[in-house]
Amino acid sequence: MTTKNFDGRDNENHAVASHTLNICSAARNAGLVITPARSIDVFKTLSCIDISNKDEYQLALRLNLASTKEEEIIFDRVFNSYWNNTPEGEGDYILANSEMIKGSLDAGLSNEGHRDMISESDSFSEAAVARKANLRMRWDPLAPPLHKLIRELSKRLATRPSRRRQNGPHGAKIDIRKSVRKSVPFGMELINLSRTIPKVRKTRIVLLCDVSGSMDVFNPFLLQLMFGVQKTLKNSRTIVFSTQTNDITALLRGHDVVNVLAKVSKTVRHWSGGTNIAKALTDVNRNVLAEGSSRSTVLIVVSDGYDTGDIAGVKRELELAKRRTRSIVWINPMYGSSSFEIRAKTMKAAMPYIDEFLPAFNAQSLLKLVAGLKRLS
């Protein structure tokens, strides 16, 4: 096995440039966004460091090519793999993609009472779970975008007045700054007074989507919802879970749906797996809800609630989430069927902590419900 050594055989500048480009390319293949501008930045940085020092070289590249903690982990893996000439295990970097992936796979979980809805195997060993779901097949390209729905939902959820103010002709408070500006053409005579009203604080939505096997039939709706939320509300976070949890916020940022779906399929290898709601809630509590203002955060869980996991854990984590958010909205697609009753133990345990329980299974049904929603307090 050969190793790269910029001091010896590959001492020439073109060799360094070639290795650097190869590393950039490998990082790009591993899912990092390496634009030409970033590559240029890397080369500028090389002039500031001692490239014969491996650690310094690695750090300098990482500083420019990674832009999150997770990307730092991916980059280090790619770099070490390239440096040591060892082929990177396909998908290894994917496991590092989320800080949330902490535990090992929970084997043996199965869903209760909904076998008819599960098209995949009911065994959740690592081998069974670690597979790619072809999300392109589950995406409905003809479905209208959900911008209207998401905006409406956001409007209903945003109720908290901000300290900041905005223009409002009937507001009680006079905006001196604008009034003075307006008075300039009238010889600084304050004729038209500008008034302001309090702004309503933006809501930060944390969308927690169940992508276990029992939710497969609702995948087109789920994907639409995830895309819609991420495109419309930039400060939202989207997390998917089955037996593991992945934050796919960054992945959903792309404009090309096909590419985004390919990346999500590649990253979320537990799609259509089992369900562990307690673990998902624990990860969200620790890694997402611990940050930011609880008063402006709304947690939206999209799940059928089928889980034979830790019921006490679900209660404990929902209680904690309740304190860390302004409200919890649970969208249960199964609730849309006429024969539905809350039988799933997890769903029963969760009910006391939920502010809004919505029986939505597609965009139209959710739109109707949202329009009828009273503003959450």
Added chain:
Amino acid sequence: MDTQQHFHHPFQHMPDIPELFKAHGYIADRAISLTTKIAFDLGKPILLEGEAGVGKTQLAKTLAAILDTRLIRLQCYEGLDTSSALYEWNYAKQILAIRLAESSKSKQTEIESSIFTEDYLFTRPLLQAVRHGGPTPPVLLIDEIDRADEEFEAYLLELLSDFQVTIPELGTFEAQVRPIVILTSNRTRELNDALKRRCLYLWVDYPSMEKEQEIIAQHVPEIDADLTRSISKIVHNLRSIDFFKKPGVAESLDWAQALLSLKVDSINSEILFDTAGVLLKYKDDIERLKALDMESLIDYKKL
């Protein structure tokens, strides 16, 4: 034409950088040292992300101390706009001047030209950084950028690329020397890719046990070396537990100071229990700590 002055910074040689930081009370590892060097060489902003209390803000303060220059801090919050971050006219003073001018029968054009001058301008942190004279640049700390709105982030993007500000009534101000910009984020939301691309990114993690010992010894020099070792060991153990908010370096330093003021020589479970509030900030976490086996947490054998 580049009108900006060139600044010869003290971070030219990598081996000297940790010592330079240490002399100002900051224990910098290799990643921080190299990031600083590259940032100064290339004139790029540094984006620091990490848990609260790991020393992100302190890095900016230390850089200002090393350069013996001004630290200009912009604390971000939701709703932060350019009038709070860049500049604002002193409207009350302007109205007063208008009334005075009217009483002295001044012409309208005279009034207009006199009230839009620097006498009536409130300069906010970003403008202060741009107008800071050379040759030493100021350190501009944009703290908790993730709390600001995306609109502000977009504005910042423009400022960070040119370091010039246009005030319609006064003209364009360009920085004589590029400020050293440090952005910090606690990851309450993902930042814009364009902003990230303009920065050198560094995730600041909790320090290793050895580094934490050094930090405590540096900041609380009166404390006994054995006690320092105990503190860093226990805090390190606590961080391995899945608490809602793990203790940061700031908490370790507070705890060291608390133990010093209590004249504690060695830590036992009773002391840890009584002073838990210094390290853990959530009731659930403190209750969880109480339920743990304190003796194994303190782990005397390994101290």
